[in-house]
Amino acid sequence: MSTQTLTDETATLAPVVDDMSIYVVPGRVKATIDAPPGYTPLRRALTDAIDAERLGFRRLILSERHGLKDAPVLLSAAAAHTTRLEIGTGAASAASRHPVVAGGFGATMQALHGPRMIMGLGRGDVLWNGQLGFDAFVDYAKILRRLWHGEKVTYDGPAGTLRDAKMDDVSGAVPPPQLWYFALGGGPRAARAAADPVWDGIVLYPFLTPEAVRVATARIRSECERRGRDPDSLHVAHCITSAPELDESEMRAICHARLVTYLQWPSFGDALVKANGWDMDIVRKLRNHAQLRGNATADQRFHRVELLEPAKLIPDEWITQVCAVGSVADCIQTIAGFREQGPTETILYGSTPRQNAALLDAWRARRQPSTAPEVSVGN
Incomplete structure (x- = not known):
């Protein structure tokens, strides 16, 4: 499928729904177009990105796998095929990339594609490549901030050891990406870490109950207040697995x-x-x-x-x-119920943008009409 074919499918963009985003190509993928039943062809990442922008989703999130779902490659390709869609990693393991490597990824995305990048981070996996403790995780994020501001970083602490680490050509020239913390359940230690001013946002994982989301959101807001941070300055999003009318x-x-x-x-x-x-x-x-x-x-x-x-x-x-399962109306009711627990953004997970098109339209219709104009894709 050529770039021209992909672009021609999306002549007009619907108004953005600013509180609804979506994951693309979740789970395992195959390199071939004729992937086995159930598997996703890797190239669908591009059509999903274009669909997400055309339909009016605000952001695209990718759950990275170190095989055929390398985040820098796929997200840069998705950004190259879109114009306004915000682009982000899911819980990219902070244990898997040196801060200079991760920082370079974020800075390059911003410089090449405009200020659309969200660097989503997770603490890692104890079964693969280790997991950072909460102090190390927050320090890792702070190191990224310093690198993006053009600083030379010397550090010796829970996140490792750095001597005069820096990135070339970024000082003052490239706006830093947003930093989001992807957290499983927002427990006490996660809430304390999330309240640190280094984070722009926190994302709660899918498969939490409404009560679990309420408890996590309240705990995070309380931790922000405890340390003197305005709770509203930390964006809280919630992932929900959706299967509308499937x-x-x-x-x-x-x-x-x-x-x-x-x-x-x-x-x-x-x-x-x-x-x-x-x-x-x-x-x-x-x-x-x-x-x-x-x-x-x-x-x-x-x-x-x-x-x-x-x-x-x-x-x-x-x-x-x-x-979010059943009819579109059922899905809307479920999402609205989760919103009542405190998050201000929903990130759909598990199904494609096209499978969620009617759901997105229904969500748009229940909100105040968007003032965002329709725009045409340029050449």
């Missing part, structure tokens, strides 16, 4: 099977169960399923369509608690 099998692959991969991962799943008040016995039974037993991270071995059998152990009521 058939039963696709909905279960997007929601139930994806939740299997979250719950099967011990450090992640245990925290999710605790935050949501779910029954740990169900999760133990899930982890002991013959297909999952002995696999530390199921989503590295199986695609979600291959996990539909263990997904039968996920109670349907869990899904209706935490996902």
Whole structure:
């Protein structure tokens, strides 16, 4: 598919819905166009980006995988095929990139594509490449800030050791990206870290219940107040897995099977169960399923369509608690319920921009009419 073909599909852009964003190409991908059933062709990242901009989503978020989903490559390609869409990483592991490398990625995106970049960071994974402690994580973000301001950084602390680290040609010339913290459940230590002024925003992971989102948001705001930061100065977004008006099998692959991969991962799943008040016995039974037993991270071995059998152990009521499923009206009601818990932006996850087109239109219609004009894509 040529660049011209991609661009021709989007002659007119709908007004931006400034509180609705979306992930693209979630999960595993394949390099070929004729990907196996359930897998996503890698090149769909570009069509998803164009669709997201055309439909009026504010931001595009990419959940990086170190294989065929390298964030700098895919996000730069997405930015090159769009004009106004904000572009961001999901929970990019702070443990996986030297600060100068991460800083260079963000600065180059800003310089090449305009001030549209959001550097989303997570603390990493204990099962792969380590996980930063909260102090190290905040220090890592502060180091990025200093590098983007053209400073020469010498540092010896929990985030490592740097001697005169710097980036060339950025001082005063390139606006720094936004820094967002992607947090699982907004527990006490995460809330304290999020309240640090280094962050522009915090994103709460998918599969949290409304009550868990309420508790996390209140805790984060309280920590901001405790340290003298205006809570409204920290943007709070919430991810929600959406499957609007999709058939039963696709909905279960997007929601139930994806939740299997979250719950099967011990450090992640245990925290999710605790935050949501779910029954740990169900999760133990899930982890002991013959297909999952002995696999530390199921989503590295199986695609979600291959996990539909263990997904039968996920109670349907869990899904209706935490996902936007059913009719568009049902999805809107679910999203609105989460918004009442404190977040001011929703990031849809798991399904494509086109699959969420009617949902986005309905959300736009329930809000005040946007004043953003329609614009045409240039050559």
